[in-house]
Amino acid sequence: MYYILYLSSLCRRRRWTDPHYICTRGDYGKGFTCTVRVNHREYKTDAIAETEELAKEAAAMNAYLICRNLSVSEGQANNNNNVIQQQPGVQMANTGGGWHARRGS
Numbered sequence: 001m002y003y004i005l006y007l008s009s010l011c012r013r014r015r016w017t018d019p020h021y022i023c024t025r026g027d028y029g030k031g032f033t034c035t036v037r038v039n040h041r042e043y044k045t046d047a048i049a050e051t052e053e054l055a056k057e058a059a060a061m062n063a064y065l066i067c068r069n070l071s072v073s074e075g076q077a078n079n080n081n082n083v084i085q086q087q088p089g090v091q092m093a094n095t096g097g098g099w100h101a102r103r104g105s
Contacts, residue, residue: 001053003061010067011038021059023052034059038067 007019016039023034031048034055043063049055 001057003057003064007036007038007060007064007067010064014039019060019063021056023055031055036060036063038063039070041067 004019010016011018020037021034022037023032025031026033026048031050032052032055033045033048034052035042035044036056036059041063043059043066045055045058046062047058049058
């Protein structure tokens with residue numbers, strides 16, 4: 001039950017706003033689901049949890065496991081308050097530069 005702390009710590013280190021949790025009761029009043037908003041993105045629980053705290057922990061785990069691999073600049077706002085964001089795992093196209101271009105091969 002440490003992912004809530006891990007996620008908060010990650011947000012502080014990257015100077016993101018604190019995570020915002022929204023928990024709701026499951027269907028027919030049984031169990032809980034939770035959504036956490038981190039760095040302009042939302043992460044949800046995969047299943048219904050028995051308690052609100054377990055639902056928060058599950059949402060925090062999902063968010064942490066993805067956000068820890070994002071670069072610091074992903075999801076940050078630029079000077080015009082437009083969100084600069086790309087999907088995790090997307091890499092920039094090769095522009096033809098680099099070591100091989102300088103070497104002449």
